[in-house]
Amino acid sequence: MKLSTKGRYGLRAMIDLAQYGGEDPVSIASIAARQRISENYLEQLIAKLRRAGLVKGLRGAGGGYLLSRPPEEVSVGDILRALEGNLNPVECPGLAGDGGCDGADLCVAKYVWKRINESVNRTVDEMKLCDLVKESRRVQEERENLHPHGIE
Numbered sequence: 747m748k749l750s751t752k753g754r755y756g757l758r759a760m761i762d763l764a765q766y767g768g769e770d771p772v773s774i775a776s777i778a779a780r781q782r783i784s785e786n787y788l789e790q791l792i793a794k795l796r797r798a799g800l801v802k803g804l805r806g807a808g809g810g811y812l813l814s815r816p817p818e819e820v821s822v823g824d825i826l827r828a829l830e831g832n833l834n835p836v837e838c839p840g841l842a843g844d845g846g847c848d849g850a851d852l853c854v855a856k857y858v859w860k861r862i863n864e865s866v867n868r869t870v871d872e873m874k875l876c877d878l879v880k881e882s883r884r885v886q887e888e889r890e891n892l893h894p895h896g897i898e
Contacts, residue, residue, distance in 0.1 A: 749826065749830060750829075751787075752791060752794075752829040752830060753825075753826050753829045753830045755781070755783050755787065755788070755791060756791040756794070756795065756825060756828075756829040757822065757825055757826065757829075757878075758781045758783070759777050759781060759783065759791055759792065759795075760795065760800070760801075760820070761875065761878045761882055762780055762781055763777065763801065763812070763813055764813055764817040764820075764875050764878075765879045765883070766780075767811070767812050767813060770808075771803075771804045771808065771810030771812050772810045772811055772812070773809075773810040773811075774788050774789055774792065774810070774811070776810075777811075792811060794828055794829055795825070795828055795829070798824070798827075798828030799814055800813065800814055800815070800820060800825065802814050813875075816876075817874065817875035817876035818874055818875075818876045819874075820874065820875040821870065821871045821873060821874055821875070822871075822873040822875070822878070823867060823870035823871040825875070826870055833867055833870060834863040834866070834867070835862060836859035836863055838855075838856050838859040838860075840853050840856040841856055841859060841863075
């Protein structure tokens, strides 16, 4: 399975939003600057995340974006599916059960593809946005401890 920049950048944006948001909305410009993502591209990603109900926008002075649900309730799978669509690494017509494959009744390989698909989906569904925020903070603290004055 290979994720596009939509999935990779969108996940980074959601982690940023969870980390720097909270009660106050976060601007596209601030996310773009911290994550080194083009504002125009980020707007497209945020639009998809809004349509999926993962973020909400606030207009006006001091406006920006907030998570629609607490980070504990948002899985990596929710985010990636909103941006990438189906996450199954193997598309097998025999798994659909609609007669889309002539050899499905005799094919044993479809059980391999089914387990791979289930494993990928289970993994991204078990990972929550709050876990990634904690990991991000841990990595930042570790980096600051190694380079306390910002000198590398």
